[in-house]
Amino acid sequence: MTFIPKPKVAHPSLPRNELGLTRRDYEGSLSTLCAGCGHDSITAAITEACWGLSLEPKNLVKLSGIGCSSKTTAYFVAGAHGFNSVHGRMPSIAMGANAANRELHYIGISGDGDTLSIGLGQFAHAIRRNVNMLYVIENNGVYGLTKGQFSASADLGTRAKKGEVNTQPPIDPVLLAMTLGAGFVARSFSGDRRQLVPLLQAGLQYRGFALIDVLSPCVTFNDHEGSTKSYQYTREHYEPAVQADFVPRQPEITVDYGEGEAISVTMHDGSRIVLRKIDASYDPLDADAAHSSVQQKLRRQEYLTGLLHVRPDGQDFHAINRTPERPLNQLPFAALSPGSQALDQVLQRFR
Amino acid sequence: MSSAAPRINDFVIKIATVNGTGSASANSLLMKSIFRSGIPVMGKNYFPSNIQGLPTWYEIRVTKQGYVARSGAVDIMVAMNAETYGRDAREVAPGGYLIYDSTWPRPVLFKREDVTVLGVPLARMVNESFTGVRTRILMKNICYAGVLAALLDLDLEQIRSLLAETYGRKPQLVDANMKAIQLGADYARAHFDCPLPMRAEPMDATRGHILIDGNTAAGLGAVFAGATVAAWYPITPSTSLMDAFKGFCERLRVDPETGRRNFAFIQAEDELAAIGMVLGASWNGARAFTATSGPGISLMGEFIGLAYYAEVPAVIFDVQRVGPSTGMPTRTQQCDLLAAAYASHGDTKHVCLYPANPEECFYMAVQAFDLAERLQTPVLVLSDLDIGMNDWMCPDLKWDDSYVPDRGKVLGAQELEKIDKFHRYLDLDEDGIPYRTLPGVHAKGAYFTRGSGHTQFGTYTEDPAEYQIVIDRLTRKFATAKRLVPPAVLTAARTTTDMGVVSLGSCDGAILEALDVLTTMGVAVNYLRIKAFPFGGEIEQFLAEHRVIFVVEQNRDAQLRSLLTIETGVEKSRLRSLLHYSGLPISSGCIVEGILSELHIAPGVQPALRPVMSGAVQS
Numbered sequence: 025m026t027f028i029p030k031p032k033v034a035h036p037s038l039p040r041n042e043l044g045l046t047r048r049d050y051e052g053s054l055s056t057l058c059a060g061c062g063h064d065s066i067t068a069a070i071t072e073a074c075w076g077l078s079l080e081p082k083n084l085v086k087l088s089g090i091g092c093s094s095k096t097t098a099y100f101v102a103g104a105h106g107f108n109s110v111h112g113r114m115p116s117i118a119m120g121a122n123a124a125n126r127e128l129h130y131i132g133i134s135g136d137g138d139t140l141s142i143g144l145g146q147f148a149h150a151i152r153r154n155v156n157m158l159y160v161i162e163n164n165g166v167y168g169l170t171k172g173q174f175s176a177s178a179d180l181g182t183r184a185k186k187g188e189v190n191t192q193p194p195i196d197p198v199l200l201a202m203t204l205g206a207g208f209v210a211r212s213f214s215g216d217r218r219q220l221v222p223l224l225q226a227g228l229q230y231r232g233f234a235l236i237d238v239l240s241p242c243v244t245f246n247d248h249e250g251s252t253k254s255y256q257y258t259r260e261h262y263e264p265a266v267q268a269d270f271v272p273r274q275p276e277i278t279v280d281y282g283e284g285e286a287i288s289v290t291m292h293d294g295s296r297i298v299l300r301k302i303d304a305s306y307d308p309l310d311a312d313a314a315h316s317s318v319q320q321k322l323r324r325q326e327y328l329t330g331l332l333h334v335r336p337d338g339q340d341f342h343a344i345n346r347t348p349e350r351p352l353n354q355l356p357f358a359a360l361s362p363g364s365q366a367l368d369q370v371l372q373r374f375r
Numbered sequence: 376m377s378s379a380a381p382r383i384n385d386f387v388i389k390i391a392t393v394n395g396t397g398s399a400s401a402n403s404l405l406m407k408s409i410f411r412s413g414i415p416v417m418g419k420n421y422f423p424s425n426i427q428g429l430p431t432w433y434e435i436r437v438t439k440q441g442y443v444a445r446s447g448a449v450d451i452m453v454a455m456n457a458e459t460y461g462r463d464a465r466e467v468a469p470g471g472y473l474i475y476d477s478t479w480p481r482p483v484l485f486k487r488e489d490v491t492v493l494g495v496p497l498a499r500m501v502n503e504s505f506t507g508v509r510t511r512i513l514m515k516n517i518c519y520a521g522v523l524a525a526l527l528d529l530d531l532e533q534i535r536s537l538l539a540e541t542y543g544r545k546p547q548l549v550d551a552n553m554k555a556i557q558l559g560a561d562y563a564r565a566h567f568d569c570p571l572p573m574r575a576e577p578m579d580a581t582r583g584h585i586l587i588d589g590n591t592a593a594g595l596g597a598v599f600a601g602a603t604v605a606a607w608y609p610i611t612p613s614t615s616l617m618d619a620f621k622g623f624c625e626r627l628r629v630d631p632e633t634g635r636r637n638f639a640f641i642q643a644e645d646e647l648a649a650i651g652m653v654l655g656a657s658w659n660g661a662r663a664f665t666a667t668s669g670p671g672i673s674l675m676g677e678f679i680g681l682a683y684y685a686e687v688p689a690v691i692f693d694v695q696r697v698g699p700s701t702g703m704p705t706r707t708q709q710c711d712l713l714a715a716a717y718a719s720h721g722d723t724k725h726v727c728l729y730p731a732n733p734e735e736c737f738y739m740a741v742q743a744f745d746l747a748e749r750l751q752t753p754v755l756v757l758s759d760l761d762i763g764m765n766d767w768m769c770p771d772l773k774w775d776d777s778y779v780p781d782r783g784k785v786l787g788a789q790e791l792e793k794i795d796k797f798h799r800y801l802d803l804d805e806d807g808i809p810y811r812t813l814p815g816v817h818a819k820g821a822y823f824t825r826g827s828g829h830t831q832f833g834t835y836t837e838d839p840a841e842y843q844i845v846i847d848r849l850t851r852k853f854a855t856a857k858r859l860v861p862p863a864v865l866t867a868a869r870t871t872t873d874m875g876v877v878s879l880g881s882c883d884g885a886i887l888e889a890l891d892v893l894t895t896m897g898v899a900v901n902y903l904r905i906k907a908f909p910f911g912g913e914i915e916q917f918l919a920e921h922r923v924i925f926v927v928e929q930n931r932d933a934q935l936r937s938l939l940t941i942e943t944g945v946e947k948s949r950l951r952s953l954l955h956y957s958g959l960p961i962s963s964g965c966i967v968e969g970i971l972s973e974l975h976i977a978p979g980v981q982p983a984l985r986p987v988m989s990g991a992v993q994s
Binding site for chain 2: 097102115118119121148355359363367370371374375
């Protein structure tokens with residue numbers, strides 16, 4: 025693989041965020057994915073989202089498993105620590121890292137193989153524990169690095185590049201996450217940055233497990249006719265149900281979308297998500313109704329997108345565990361090791 | 376009644392019961408009352424992988440010499456389980472005693488003429504004095520403790536005060552238990568010649584000691600080491616280690632005012648997730664650990680390899696049980712020595728610590744965190760079921776308040792501020808150990824951790840030379856580990872000898888006892904107990920200095936012997952294996968016999984001349 029260092033020169037007229045950083049400061053190393061890969065668009069959206077939030081790069085932690093999607097953690101926010109772990113096991117790394125330091129922002133990037141096949145168990149249990157993290161699935165329905173096998177998100181009847189037809193039903197991460205009680209469940213499309221960026225921002229600020237399933241076509245192995253995860257098919261079959269705008273703590277609502285009933289959801293840190301229903305009958309606060317709507321559309325091979333379900337009052341791992349506000353990895357040793365007198369006391373039980 | 380010579384404070388009681396009948400409290404009562412009388416005592420529990428209804432045994436060895444191993448013989452059998460009467464009766468050593476519940480006739484028990492059979496109508500007495508099915512079952516067990524108390528001459532007041540401690544808030548339970556004790560004791564005194572020739576006589580040999588199991592000690596060690604993140608998946612026999620950690624944390628680590636918990640205790644969905652959480656937390660700067668047993672080590676393999684290559688600290692307690700596969704989950708072995716040392720695919724080697732008893736579980740727990748963070752690598756503490764779940768007499772655990780944890784080469788914000796650029800995997804100090812940074816500390820500290828090929832600067836690579844620089848440095852780091860791990864312990868014979876014993880872990884007690892026996896027979900053997908992997912120079916030296924080396928271990932395939940032949944220059948032919956792998960803890964007998972048969976001396980025969988010892992010391 026060729027490694028081309030990106031030039032670090034930034035044009036002086038580039039806009040700067042509250043920290044005085046430009047978008048360039050949120051970039052990572054050069055992507056080695058195929059030209060036109062949906063994942064690169066997501067990487068760009070994450071860069072934009074972090075810049076827009078004025079997130080201090082060092083306070084972001086990037087985690088991933090194995091696969092094309094998992095490589096992308098190297099391609100954004102070079103100033104953040106990254107951990108590219110083993111296949112399907114990123115959620116456990118995220119859980120441990122989050123347990124050690126609750127103050128940082130954790131973003132996990134995974135794929136449909138990494139999440140729905142080898143990593144299904146860890147994905148499900150991370151939701152149950154309500155780990156405070158943003159979990160992004162870059163969902164393309166195929167295994168790219170091993171050259172085009174179907175993944176567990178491949179639709180029934182979809183055709184592989186070499187002609188094989190998929191005969192097993194897909195696992196839908198959005199429905200699964202809702203079933204498991206996730207408090208922030210969204211779906212988007214790598215080609216719709218206007219929808220994706222605020223979703224990423226809201227997901228990063230949400231306290232608890234936030235899932236965004238991003239349909240992200242694989243230009244090399246799954247962008248042909250007969251594929252249900254191609255650019256063309258996705259554009260034709262996705263339907264925004266709820267538009268989410270992320271509103272930072274300073275209330276400044278900018279909405280440039282059509283009419284609809286607006287719902288404002290306040291999060292733990294005081295920031296808000298303003299939800300605009302595009303489909304008036306859709307209720308993102310009602311998990312059961314949301315689940316039913318998403319499922320009905322899926323049966324017709326249509327993807328509802330947007331922030332499909334949000335529960336603002338959930339308790340994350342640390343709230344349930346009653347951990348102190350100060351991160352565990354910063355507690356002084358004296359607060360952890362009880363000392364010789366305490367040991368003598370303990371030993372009384374064993375005499 | 377036997378008229379044998381008295382055997383004071385040197386005998387074994389074995390109690391055969393059915394699991395789930397509450398015999399544990401009766402057995403612990405006996406253990407503690409002997410211990411409180413100042414007499415060294417050891418307890419071993421042979422229990423089934425089951426909740427209720429299967430045979431279970433508890434062995435109490437009263438040992439004035441303070442031996443900690445299983446004796447291998449039974450002097451007093453309390454046969455409470457009709458299902459196992461036959462084999463329990465057979466196991467009693469000639470001249471021993473067999474106590475049984477004579478409420479029902481048991482002719483099978485009377486086939487032994489070299490054993491004194493003592494019938495006590497336990498069920499009848501208890502049924503007459505107590506009501507309620509559960510109470511009667513429990514009290515029948517307490518009642519045999521009363522019988523033994525009278526036969527062994529234990530102090531009943533001692534027993535009452537123990538009961539008062541246990542049931543402090545429920546005086547009616549103290550009275551009920553004491554009533555059952557008294558029933559048994561009175562019956563024994565009325566019908567038998569109490570005390571027996573083998574009996575307890577107060578000593579002063581347990582002062583400054585505790586009775587503790589290794590899992591409790593290891594869990595306590597993790598608390599004192601400052602571990603904050605514990606992730607695990609339940610598996611026998613490691614579960615009680617995590618229970619202990621949690622219990623001590625709830626007592627010692629919860630802020631009394633705010634109720635905030637200075638620890639995270641996470642029951643994972645499986646062992647893969649458990650070790651993943653440990654890596655995530657350690658990578659992020661917390662002291663984190665997991666506890667597991669053989670099957671868990673197999674499952675953790677991939678992550679252990681990642682931790683080795685990406686250089687993430689981790690502490691893993693492996694409380695070994697019988698394998699292969701599910702094996703016998705409630706029986707003991709040392710069968711993960713190779714699996715632990717080389718866990719995971721690719722070229723991987725791991726630091727292992729081998730505690731020999733609960734005391735070392737406590738200290739090695741602390742050492743494991745220091746080593747893991749100093750070396751930025753997984754450290755496996757290989758205990759076993761015998762150490763982990765049985766009560767051992769140990770010297771009081773001590774804590775040095777001046778202890779400062781070794782957090783290793785972690786660059787803080789100030790250090791990062793001063794440097795131009797941080798490179799994760801550079802060997803700046805020529806000890807093979809690079810510097811690391813923690814997320815959130817400083818903008819300059821950011822780096823990308825990966826299990827894929829990486830350069831010494833932390834970037835991705837598929838370049839042969841760049842790959843090799845990192846993988847070769849890891850070898851140098853392992854050489855550094857040799858200098859940091861605890862050295863082996865030498866127990867030298869009183870006379871010069873070219874025979875040696877090498878062993879590790881829970882074989883220690885049996886070997887020390889065997890050496891005493893051999894010394895009385897005039898056989899001199901030097902003994903080296905290995906405490907850690909990689910093997911230090913002292914181990915090489917010991918192997919070189921002995922012509923014949925007995926490698927004692929508790930597995931079928933001589934795994935320690937294999938490790939020694941792989942990792943040292945010793946010739947295979949000089950290593951003789953003495954293996955014990957039935958699932959019961961090793962006893963001194965098989966070591967004595969093994970060494971004697973190697974010397975062509977029949978056990979029990981006083982050796983006259985030992986040709987094997989006349990050879991010159993080889994080096």
